[in-house]
Amino acid sequence: MGYELIEVNDPADWVAYHAIRRQELFEAKGRFGVYDENYPGEREPNMYHYLLKRDGVPLGTTRLDVRGDGxxxxxxxxxxxxxxGRGHGRVLSQMVEQRARDFGTSILFVNAAPTAVGYYEKTGWHRHVWDAEELAGISGDCIQMRKMI
Structure with missing residues (x-):
């Protein structure tokens, strides 16, 4: 079966999606009790929620916000x-980049956690402030980056 990147729609996939995000992006960073599965900002138009699976097992998540300006x-x-550390992040990135291209996107942005900047730089991203107002809340310590795809 191998890898698959699915747009999250199925209730069981939503459970896996939120569990990975809650654990890795919030609780692993000491942010307990603040993750909100029903956060209103998660359901805007042109937001695509993805779950990376390998042989049917959920491994990773991301959301792609398509802005309509490329x-x-x-x-x-x-x-x-x-x-x-097993290469799943690279697979996730490659698959999401292809989805972005399919939407007509040529430039990707990310708010990278300080511990992830090296990974992003190794995979073709460059430091670039694209919206300083984004650097608040859980993104307060992030480094903004850009990648041409």
């Missing part, structure tokens, strides 16, 4: 802790 934002990227 750009998109790669958001809330997470790989389950037990699966990190």
């Amino acid at each position: 750009t998109a934002i790669f958001r809330l990227v997470a790989i389950a802790a037990a699966e990190q």
